[in-house]
Amino acid sequence: MRPDKRQAILRGALSVFARDGYSRASIDGIAKEAEVSTRTLYNHFADKADLFRHVIQTSANEAAQDQIHLIERHFHKITDLEQDLVEFGKAMGAQLGHAEHFALVRQINAELTHIPAEAIEAWLDTGPHKVRKALAGELEKLGFRDPKRAAIHLLVLTLTGDPAIRGSRPDDDDIAAGVKVFLHGHDVENRRTAAT
Amino acid sequence: MRPDKRQAILRGALSVFARDGYSRASIDGIAKEAEVSTRTLYNHFADKADLFRHVIQTSANEAAQDQIHLIERHFHKITDLEQDLVEFGKAMGAQLGHAEHFALVRQINAELTHIPAEAIEAWLDTGPHKVRKALAGELEKLGFRDPKRAAIHLLVLTLTGDPAIRGSRPDDDDIAAGVKVFLHGHDVENRRTAAT
DNA sequence: CATTAAGTACCACGAGCGTTGTACTTTGGC
DNA sequence: GCCAAAGTACAACGCTCGTGGTACTTAATG
Structure with a gap:
């Protein structure tokens, strides 16, 4: 084989x-x-369902790894928090352009009731949850209170274009606006700059 | 017939x-x-596709109408903005519990490449976009700058539980936290209360 | 009550699909 | 260069599905 x-x-x-x-x-x-x-x-x-499970797992794994690299790269050289978060948002948005994986995520969402719960769990753990955990870790280091929720908020504020269409890409202005709302919404003690 | x-x-x-x-x-x-x-x-x-189009349209229409009623009801008796937005978020979240429509939305998202663009347009116009417009109108009345984006931000901050799973319901704490971030993020001139 | 439009039960067709079996060919390690 | 393991081509099965036809029944209208 x-x-x-x-x-x-x-x-x-x-x-x-x-x-x-x-x-x-x-x-x-x-x-x-x-x-x-x-x-x-x-x-x-073994069969179609088995193949589907493996595809989900593989794709989630690769995408998560890519995104975690992005997180590490962007959060290890923070100088201006707002500007750097905007850059991070743009980079994540560019990831979204790698469309196949996110189209698969849409399919998974549609099939939620037809996929065994354990497969969903496995997917969440090796994929989105792992990414969010990494992001939350970085945010915690930066002094954010409630980093878990902050991670979710940052993601939805910067990665959502049209909320009705999953995976629609926000433009640069949307990302900048999302970051601003995020930073004003989550007060940080050791914020370095609040400029622009 | x-x-x-x-x-x-x-x-x-x-x-x-x-x-x-x-x-x-x-x-x-x-x-x-x-x-x-x-x-x-x-x-x-006429055939299966025709039926699907009509189902989409009907369901979007009904759901949008319900949500717009919710918006009107909640925004016409605002006393404490934060508290009232939390109530609004909970009411919208309860709508999400009416699960069939939102499961259909997931299916539409999955089928995006297989549904003719005009059908998607029609769905967006009579459904999600109409709701967002109504919400943006209310936010504008309340003095929010950039009400269109504010509407999107309010929706994603209060209606998103686990971003990986579309339609997963946030709990009450999530909603309260989302509203707080939203209000701190979007500065309003005529905010009436900023309490709690 | 009679007529007619609408609904039902049922069959049939053709196509596509998941899956397996079989006989043949390719390929990589000794 | 040989052999076993892996891959290929191809046919076949049983099943489901979309769709249309037909003959019969129901229900509303005048």
Whole structure:
């Protein structure tokens, strides 16, 4: 069982599941996208549901890792908090541009009642919750009270374009405005600058 | 073509589409849920896609109307802004409990690439955007600068529980914290109270 | 009551899909 | 270069589904 084939399958399945969702996606389509025969697909994964679970896990893991790197990079060289948070927001927004993963997140949200609770838990733990924990940790270091909620607030204020459409990207003005609201809303003791 | 049957179909279809999504939902299942024969269903709606469009429109319309009523009711008797916004947030959160509509919204988000753009536009206009406009209008009356963004911020700060799971309900503490951040973030000239 | 529009029960079709089996080919380690 | 393991091509199964047809029943109107 060659691991390159397995990776190709996972990547192809991510594409197709993200675009079409679980039920609309067909095994044949995934196999074609991955340039693999359906038989090898079934050699690597027990069935469609099993493949879906692995795709979710893999994608969540990669995205979380990328985002955590972004967090570390941006929070280790804070000079002007507001300006740096805006930069951070823009960088996270650019991540959103890497659309496949977030389309998959939309599919997961739609399928919530059809995915076993334990798979959801696993996804949350290795994905979004891990990211939020990392962000909350950085905010705590900066002196934010209630860092867990602050992390959520920062994310929704800077990553939400049109709240009706998940994953719609805010423009730079939206991000700047969101950061401002966030900073005025969460008072910090050791804020270094409050300028602009 | 009796209109009670049409309504029954729309209600049943809402249930099934909300739970299963477009492709997983079956016409037979919808007909059974609506206690109607599939043939009458096809007598009222051209095909599955047509039915889906009507379900989206109807549900968005009803939900928007309910929410706009909520907005009017809460914003016409403002005495303590913070406390009243918390009450408003709780009332909106309770709306979220009426789960079928918001499950449908998740399905729409998942199907974004498979729904014709004009249908999305129509949905946004009669649904979420109308609600936001109403909310922004009230906030403007209260003296908020940038009321459009304020409306978005208020909604995401008070209606978001776990951002990873759309429609997850925040608890009362979350709502109170969200309102506080919102009010500190958006400075108002004629704020009446800033207590608690 | 009669007529007519609307609804129902049921069948049938064609297509797509998940999944498996089989016989053949490729590939990587000895 | 050989052999076992992995991959491929392809056919076939059983099932579900969207959709339309047809003959029968219900219900409302004059």
